[in-house]
Amino acid sequence: MTETKKIALVTGANKGIGFEIARQLGQQGIIVLLGARDQGRREAAIQQLQTEGSEVVGVALDVTSQTSINAAAALIDTTYGRLDILVNNxxxxxxxxxxIAGELDIDVLRATYETNVFGPFAVTKAMLPLLKRSEAGRIVNMSTQLGSLSMLSDPDSFVAKAPPVPAYNSSKTALNALTVAFASELHTTAIKINSVSPGFCATDLNGHRGFMTAAEGAKAVLPFALLPADGPSGGFFGSGDTVPW
Structure with a gap:
């Protein structure tokens, strides 16, 4: 079965956009490894997607714990022997x-980077051996236009006019930089990696203030999780359009 079906790992997939990405990948006939650290929420999400007909398997995964990441990688290796898609959500x-930056507590900045930057880095590094065994490994780093330095520095941009969230915004800028670094390293392989902004979606992350649904945001991600061989790598995209760095 796993010889013909693609295998995808989605982190933070028990709710919001991550859950919708898992759902839409499952609807494509892909085996979805639903990564989440909370066992109860993970199992509830799995049950819902399985009821809908998707092939979903839970993976205990805390992206701030190297031990948890290593255990997840070992489980995937033992069970499937490879990974085709990684969505760092x-x-x-x-x-x-x-x-504002001048009033930001440094411990808040550190905590944000632990999940939003060091987490995706550690997960990607741990999963690379498995992705290299795929015929066409794909990595999607979930980013945001709020991480675009070009847009943040443009006083006429809606991004620059948004309320200040320097910890989150700068963490996504850093994640974009890691996307470029991994793309450069992997350019001779079949693996493609891109940063993708799903748009301003209503989720717990922003107090449900977004004007898009999580399902709509997930639709922007799917094409990059399923890129053809001639697809881009090392780019920053949103709803099919290029986002300026």
Whole structure:
């Protein structure tokens, strides 16, 4: 079965956009490894998607714990022997991070980076051996236009006019930089990696203030999880369009 079906790991997939990405990948006939650290929420999400007919398997995964990441990689290796798609979706935006830079608590910045930057880096690094065994490995780093330095520095941009969230915004800028670094390293392989902004979706992350649904945001991600061989790598995209760095 796993010889013909693609295998995808989605981090932070028990709710929000991550859950919708898992759902839409499952609807494509892909085996979805639903990564989440909370066992109860993970199992509830799995049950819902399985009821809908998707082939979903839970993976205990805390992206801030190297031990948890290593265990997840070992489980995937033992069970499937490879990984075809990795979606680094898990992220946080702490209420205390909604302040101007000069008033931002450094511990809030550190905590944000632990999940939003160091987490995706550690997960990607751990999963690379498995992705290299895929005929066409794909990595999607979930980003945001709020991480675009070009847009943040343009006083006429809607991004620059948004309330200050320097911890979250800068963490996504850093994640974009890691996307470029991994793309450069992997350019001679079949693996493609891109940053993708799903748009301003209503989720727990932003207090459900977004004007798009999580399902709509997930639709922007699917094409990059399923890129053809001639697809881009090392780019920053949103709903099919290029986002400026």
């Amino acid at each position: 898990a992220a946080i935006s702490l209420p205390a991070g909604r302040a």
